[in-house]
Every structure is written in structure tokens, then in C-alpha cells.
Amino acid sequence: MTKIKLGIILEDAARLAGRDSTFNPIPLGWKVLAAMSLNAGIRDLAAEKFPMMQRVEFRRYRPDWRQGVGYRAGNEVWYKTDYYRANKSTAANPDGSEDWKKLEDGDVAAFIEFAQPWENTIIDPGGLDYTAFAYVTDPRYNPAATPISGCAMSSLGVLIPAPAPKGVWVKFVPEFPTVSFSDWAGGTEYAPGDVVYLESEKEVYQALKATSDKPSAESESWQAVRINREFQTYLTRLVAADFLTEDQGKYQTRAAAASELETLHERYIHGVGSRRAKVGRFV
Numbered sequence: 001m002t003k004i005k006l007g008i009i010l011e012d013a014a015r016l017a018g019r020d021s022t023f024n025p026i027p028l029g030w031k032v033l034a035a036m037s038l039n040a041g042i043r044d045l046a047a048e049k050f051p052m053m054q055r056v057e058f059r060r061y062r063p064d065w066r067q068g069v070g071y072r073a074g075n076e077v078w079y080k081t082d083y084y085r086a087n088k089s090t091a092a093n094p095d096g097s098e099d100w101k102k103l104e105d106g107d108v109a110a111f112i113e114f115a116q117p118w119e120n121t122i123i124d125p126g127g128l129d130y131t132a133f134a135y136v137t138d139p140r141y142n143p144a145a146t147p148i149s150g151c152a153m154s155s156l157g158v159l160i161p162a163p164a165p166k167g168v169w170v171k172f173v174p175e176f177p178t179v180s181f182s183d184w185a186g187g188t189e190y191a192p193g194d195v196v197y198l199e200s201e202k203e204v205y206q207a208l209k210a211t212s213d214k215p216s217a218e219s220e221s222w223q224a225v226r227i228n229r230e231f232q233t234y235l236t237r238l239v240a241a242d243f244l245t246e247d248q249g250k251y252q253t254r255a256a257a258a259s260e261l262e263t264l265h266e267r268y269i270h271g272v273g274s275r276r277a278k279v280g281r282f283v
Contacts, residue, residue, distance in 0.1 A: 001052060003226035006179060007202025010034050012236045016253070017243035030243055031181035031197075037239040038179045044261065045231055046127030046173045050268050052228050053127065053173045056140050060167040061110050061160075063118035065094055076108065083108045083166070110164030113157040114175075127173025128153070134160050134168040147171075177206045177225050184215055195225065230268070234260040 011021045013034060019026065026034075046053060065077040071086045078084075079094040083103040090099035112134070114123040130153040139145040148168065150161035160168060177195055181204070184196040190207040197204050198215050204225040211221035227235065237257035244250040 002229045004229045004232050005202045005224075005226055006038065006204045007181075007197065007199065009038070009227075009232060009235050009239060010181060011202065012232075013239035013243060016236060016240040017248070019243070033242045034239045035179045035181050037242045038235060041231075041235050041238045041257075042176050042179070042227065043126060045234075046124050046176065048261075048265060048269065049127055049129055049173060050228075050230075050264070052230060052268070054171055055121065055174055056138065056169055056171050057119075057121065058138070058167055059112050059116065059119070059170050061108055061112065063116075067093070076103070081166075105166075106162060110160035110162070110168075111157055112160065112168070112170060122175040123157075123170070123172045124175040125153070125155075128158070129171075130158055132171060133158055134170055136165055136168065138169045139171060145169075176227075179204060179225065186212075186214065188212060230264065234264060 010026065010031070014021055014026050014030065019030075060078050062076045062078050062083055065079040065084070068091065070089065070091045071077070073086055073088045075086045076083055077086075077094065084094040084100040085103055085107075087099055087101055090097070092099045094100040094102075112123075114125055130151050131149075132147040133151050134148040135145050136148065137145050139147075148160060148164075152159045152161070158170075177193075180195040181197040182195075184198050184205070189210065189212050190196065192207055192209050194207045195204060196207075196215060203215070205215035205222040206225050207221060208223055209221055211219075213219055213221050215222040217224060234257055237253055237260060241250050241254035241257060244253055
């Protein structure tokens, strides 16, 4: 699946608005506008739940027990084939230990948080269809798999109805990093999650851990933030519209972006017989 650098979208949008960055650097104000437009546009794409943006992962309701970690009374973990609850503060292995109580089916709230601390990927609630969220088997390899019915969505996650399996396969759109075209600054200490722009590479990077290193494709401290190439035309037009005045064709360009989004929907969602997903209702 081919993805495109966000800096290319920025420069193409500026060119569409009559400014070639090869000869005229893109103003800071335009970069701020572009980041705002991209963030709004990517949220709209997530809400459409395009198949190429979705991911399927296996999730449990509690983290794996980890050796060397101190647990407090009431903490719950997954160990081997079951869930356990700590009876007191302990670092002991749950296997046969009186420090732990093995939990029976129904004793564990079958709740999938959007941001499970032990998982690397955050679920975007705006890109989630709770009626087709959880599965007993992997839906990618089992076309006959049907979603678990009765799931309920809250502001924090999705509750799987009883009787729930010990883990579920979930289909969702991952949360996209907040785009920024703020230039990387040498000597600055960046925190995990910070986003910077390296203009020489036309690349937006997100920090994976605290670092002052220069972003690069080889760095273990940074990851490149890109978007599916299928969305390039839509996002370029959306950004360009914010660069233009009304006399220069702002609203025509914005309408062209909306038309492209509809074309994408017809091609990748309606065209394959899917329907627009239901909006989640908080409980």
C-alpha cells in the first residue's frame, strides 16, 4: 500500500494556489493553515472508514503479566490462558500463587479501551463502527465471520456483551498523529508524540520517545507520518482552498475537494457494496 509524504501535499497545494516553493518559500502562516486543513481532512477520511485505513488486531481486556513488575491489590492481568486479580501487592507469578485469584468467565469486564496502555496503536473513535467492531475469529481470513452483536460504545472504549470471549479481533481506524509543519530544531529535546517537519525531505515525523536526534528514516526515535496515496488529490485541494481568496477560487477549489471525497466514497465504499457506518452512541 503506497503512502505519500505530507510535505508533497503541502507543496502541491501551494503550487495549486500559485506559489512554487522552489522559488518562493512557503510562509509560516500557510504551513499552519495547511496543518489545520490536513488534520480536519484526515478526520473526515477516518469518519468514512475507508478500507485502506482500517486495521484488524487481536485485543485482550487486560495487559499481560510481566516479570519484575510490582502489582497492587485489585490489579488484573492476563497470564497464559486466564485472567487473574491480585489479592495484595505482589510481584509473584500468578501460576499457583496465593497472591492471585484466577477469574472466571464474567468476572472481567470485557471492555476495549480506545487507548490501551499496553498496546502500540490507539483506536480512533471517530473511525469506528461499533456494529462491526469485534469478532471471535479474524475477519481477514474468515469471510463468513460475523461481528459480535450488542457492543456498546462509550467515551473511553467499547464494551463487549456477555458472554464475551477471552479476547476479540477488532476492526478499527488507528488514530492519526496531529499533523504539524513546525520545523525540526537542532538541540531541542522532543517528547514522545511530538511532531516536526523536515523540509529538506518533505517529511513529517513523530517522536517515538524522548529525543534530540535529527529525524530520519533509519532513526529508532522517529517515525515518518504519511497518508495513503489514494487521498492525495482530495487533501491537496482541501489545503489549497485555504490558501486561496474568494476571488482566486477558494470555494470552487473546496467544492472540487468535496467532489473528490465523494468519488473516493463511491469507489472504495459504496462501490464494494458497503454502507456508511453508524455513528457511535455514548453510553
